[in-house]
Amino acid sequence: MSHSFSVEFRHRVIFTRGLLTPENPALIEALRGGSNRLVAFIDAGFADAHPDIEARLAAKLLAAPDAPRLTACHIVPGGEQCKNNRTLVDAVVAAAEEHHLCRRSWVLAIGGGAVLDAVGYGAAISHRGVRLVRVPTTVLAQDDAGMGVKNGINRFNKKNFEGTFAVPWAVLNDADFLTTLPDRFWRGGFSEAVKIALLKDASFFDEIEGKANAVRERDMAAALPIIERCAQLHLEHIVRGGDAFELAQARPLDYGHWAAHKLEQLTEHRLTHGEAVAIGVALDTEYSAQAGHLPRESSDRVIGCFATLGLSTWHPSLDDPRLLSGLEEFREHLGGNLCVVLLNAIGDSFETDIIDPMIVRMASARLRDTQSIAADRR
């Protein structure tokens, strides 16, 4: 007996401002039709900048008679550290038990990508899946991580080694939450926008390039369309790509990510994911040029765009001899043969199963030199 069957999912994403203001309906609408219990987990980094967040959330829920109550609220340490052990995942599972959550109850995760990943994992394995509402509070979480249908934690010093595929109930992106973000995390979020533009949309790259100065200066009017477009492209890849759970040959949008994941590991996460992605994307772009696929001027535009955004395109760990083992770890995580994406042109990518270590070293050397020149000019 061999049966095919399909499972239907719904992926709801809202872009809004003032999510917790009295007149904004997005949160209450997202929480319709479930149980009246909600447990919130809030990234401490975000709560520090928004000390009234718990009170505002409680008031918002209380003001809507048919919304769930704020059964419990936990402020939790965020950042990649929260994915390096089971503490946060177990806290979510324990809360599901303590507060009698059922599959129709709510777990609300407010924070950066790491908190969304760890809390999402805890929600996914409690009763095999309590409803997860994500409120991403970083650029990276709003334009990329929050769109994903994944969750997980790091094990054995390997990123996302343990986790599941699970579709969030809703993702609510509040642009106002980005105004308090430290500069470093603001800038880092645009590396994923550059990445997806390079893969899918040359005119989107033109737009990012044209606005890069304004984005670095935190001009929200310039930045928001980029964040939304980036989120939209990620979302479309997942829901229209035909393989959301990566059951076939996995083809996630992981341009530049083999090196990025390894750089995060080698620097023990002193590089943020966004910063590491900028370097990894620069590396594979420069590799594409050195290998003769991509015109030199295109590669220089990409590196220049990162520089204007305030993102480094080189790090000493690129010279670490362990960098290349990132290729095998990347292959192992996705399964099957090695599959690295390279560029023929901005907006035009192809896949290869061979990466030449010599060209990686040449690309890295050029990134180092370019970076030095840029630093000298400053």
Next chain:
Amino acid sequence: MSHSFSVEFRHRVIFTRGLLTPENPALIEALRGGSNRLVAFIDAGFADAHPDIEARLAAKLLAAPDAPRLTACHIVPGGEQCKNNRTLVDAVVAAAEEHHLCRRSWVLAIGGGAVLDAVGYGAAISHRGVRLVRVPTTVLAQDDAGMGVKNGINRFNKKNFEGTFAVPWAVLNDADFLTTLPDRFWRGGFSEAVKIALLKDASFFDEIEGKANAVRERDMAAALPIIERCAQLHLEHIVRGGDAFELAQARPLDYGHWAAHKLEQLTEHRLTHGEAVAIGVALDTEYSAQAGHLPRESSDRVIGCFATLGLSTWHPSLDDPRLLSGLEEFREHLGGNLCVVLLNAIGDSFETDIIDPMIVRMASARLRDTQSIAADRR
């Protein structure tokens, strides 16, 4: 933005005999198209009765040039105990790391339902899902648990509190593996067959009733069609029911299971799942009769059928005042309103959200009296 999308799964189930004999192609066919690494986890209870199992498995794989190699083989303690802590789950995740499994590698679980659940959970969360091949070795695992798209472990003394929905790559049911099963586990497996017949197929109940004596005497020719039909009905419910991951109002085939799960917990698993299901099904069947839905003679037929199969329909823990809290735990696990299935007739069920504790006690009392009479007669 709200996007619907679907994910396509394939559920392969094979009924065979002599799975590991040289001429049987089922295992090798199931393992096509992946990586060449396979880690096996074998239920110690089964390995005790089949001390050559690892050698036979290794030889079988070695004889097929394109089959994966037996990268590692672990004999692991089985039974419900292996679901009461993380030991086995973590062993699977650690093996995935140690042996460099990727999403296209293989985890082979050979054993009873508990081993399949815990090993399956470990496989599901490693790299977000390594391919799981189940070889169920008990009647219950072959006719029910092995068909499911679930896995998990117990937490907080609550059955399957933690786990995921995940579709196995293949399920290989070898009838020969059932010949060494202790009587108690043989008999216990038929309670799920009675259950699903009561829900879906009156003529299947007639068949079980007619063969109950032969089944108890371990007549394989009588038993096998029952096991296969039971497995098929479970599988069809999952793949044709339209809600395999129980995302809508969960409607698993859990007749009699609210009490069964609670009885397992109250007896600290001295009752096996199969034994507890017989009692739980008897209870809800007798309840259906006492509440005026089901003809008395039908209820008596069901209880008589269990008795002929050698399955008790009463246990002192039915009188435990904590039994009724099983209703709330059952509701909480599935989410939404309480939904208990009762019978109008054999093969004709309906759902209710109200269970009268008084009628539960009356039903339990009658089961006790019936059991005493049956015992006196023996």
